[in-house]
Amino acid sequence: MFDKNTPDLADPALLVPGHLNLYSCPMESGTERTPLRDFSLEELVAYFTSLGEKPFRARQVFQWMWQKGATEFFQMTNISRSLIQRLETIATLDRTEVVFISQSPASETRKLLLRLQDGKTVETVLIPEESRVTVCLSSQVGCGLDCDFCATGKMGLLRNLTAGEITDQLRQVMAISSRPVTNIVFMGMGEPFHNYSAVLKAADMMHDELAYGTGARRITISTSGLVPQIKQFAEENRRYKLAVSLNATVDEQRNVLMPINKKWNISALMDACKYYTEKTHNMLTLEYVLMAGINDTLQDARRLVQIARPVFCKVNVIPYNDINGTYRRPADEKIEAFLQELSKGNFPLTVRWSRGGDIDAACGQLATQTKKMQPGFNPIET
Numbered sequence: 554m555f556d557k558n559t560p561d562l563a564d565p566a567l568l569v570p571g572h573l574n575l576y577s578c579p580m581e582s583g584t585e586r587t588p589l590r591d592f593s594l595e596e597l598v599a600y601f602t603s604l605g606e607k608p609f610r611a612r613q614v615f616q617w618m619w620q621k622g623a624t625e626f627f628q629m630t631n632i633s634r635s636l637i638q639r640l641e642t643i644a645t646l647d648r649t650e651v652v653f654i655s656q657s658p659a660s661e662t663r664k665l666l667l668r669l670q671d672g673k674t675v676e677t678v679l680i681p682e683e684s685r686v687t688v689c690l691s692s693q694v695g696c697g698l699d700c701d702f703c704a705t706g707k708m709g710l711l712r713n714l715t716a717g718e719i720t721d722q723l724r725q726v727m728a729i730s731s732r733p734v735t736n737i738v739f740m741g742m743g744e745p746f747h748n749y750s751a752v753l754k755a756a757d758m759m760h761d762e763l764a765y766g767t768g769a770r771r772i773t774i775s776t777s778g779l780v781p782q783i784k785q786f787a788e789e790n791r792r793y794k795l796a797v798s799l800n801a802t803v804d805e806q807r808n809v810l811m812p813i814n815k816k817w818n819i820s821a822l823m824d825a826c827k828y829y830t831e832k833t834h835n836m837l838t839l840e841y842v843l844m845a846g847i848n849d850t851l852q853d854a855r856r857l858v859q860i861a862r863p864v865f866c867k868v869n870v871i872p873y874n875d876i877n878g879t880y881r882r883p884a885d886e887k888i889e890a891f892l893q894e895l896s897k898g899n900f901p902l903t904v905r906w907s908r909g910g911d912i913d914a915a916c917g918q919l920a921t922q923t924k925k926m927q928p929g930f931n932p933i934e935t
């Protein structure tokens with residue numbers, strides 16, 4: 554935006570179908586300086602106050618960092634020269650670096666591989682559709698919950714992302730999107746509720762008018778079912794939308810698919826879901842990944858109706874996206890029959906025909922281990 558040498562990432566000439574490694578930007582070093590992107594607006598105001606600066610200065614800097622996309626202090630043209638010089642010595646605008654962008658030949662979906670300050674990488678997906686532009690954000694590097702069907706789960710948990718690293722994914726995606734982002738989903742790498750405070754702080758930052766002003770009901774957090782955090786989320790009366798990945802209707806099966814079920818089984822999870830909807834009066838989404846020969850029988854559909862009906866919820870069926878493992882997507886007729894049976898539940902029902910499967914950008918396909926990289930390209934430590 555400011556640097557003449559920065560390539561225009563929206564330029565289709567820079568996008569090669571498959572993978573790309575064209576753009577890299579310098580990173581701040583300065584480990585002892587304060588990383589301002591990790592501050593909420595409130596924290597930034599407190600920080601500026603501690604420096605003897607007025608709160609409105611913090612608001613200006615916050616707006617520059619996010620809404621105006623500044624990557625250097627000197628770009629903040631309404632900040633005095635002396636304050637800029639001071640900030641340059643005591644603070645940083647540390648940010649993520651675009652390593653490459655994969656462009657889906659079959660859809661407009663684009664997947665960004667972003668490098669963090671410590672060299673680890675995460676993926677973020679931009680999904681333009683007719684009526685909306687959705688960004689799928691990562692909350693962790695990898696995930697510790699080890700769901701058997703999920704590529705991210707195979708990575709294990711490398712670390713949590715900071716609020717700044719989460720929000721910076723949106724800044725990067727905004728820079729390459731030709732249309733405004735309308736929806737944000739925490740359905741990328743990681744379990745958002747395992748990184749609760751950073752995820753909620755990032756959502757608050759993105760929601761802020763001085764950042765991106767994304768409506769609270771346009772931000773969805775998806776969890777695999779962490780009961781204490783679902784209750785906390787309910788008690789804090791957060792307005793962001795909540796989605797819960799159910800994926801199985803009997804404990805024996807959910808234990809295998811999602812080991813977290815051994816800690817909080819279906820009954821405990823559904824109790825927490827009811828607690829959430831009763832406390833907040835917000836509708837919940839139950840996600841159900843449909844896997845051939847695993848959870849796709851009519852009996853499964855009937856059990857799902859029994860589980861979902863007592864809850865103020867809609868059900869989102871996600872036909873499985875292949876990760877070259879043992880699980881498969883059911884045949885279309887099987888999916889149809891399942892949906893037909895499910896429609897008897899009389900709750901809202903949607904199907905997520907994920908975009909970006911051709912570039913491993915669909916639900917559950919995100920993983921930044923070297924196995925999935927281009928030959929000869931190895932951006933991360935393993």
Ligand code: SAH
Pocket residue numbers: 702703704739740741742743744745775776777797798800840841842871872873874875876916917918
């Ligand atoms: N950890 C959170 C959010 C990230 S996963 C969670 O589990 O909810 C986002 C969604 O993708 C979840 O509903 C998950 O069940 C689903 N998912 C994981 N792997 C998938 C795959 N291979 N195909 C389709 N959906 C998948």
Ligand code: SF4
Pocket residue numbers: 696697698699700703704705706707741742743744777917
């Ligand atoms: Fe983690 Fe969600 Fe994947 Fe399970 S489905 S391993 S919770 S990212």
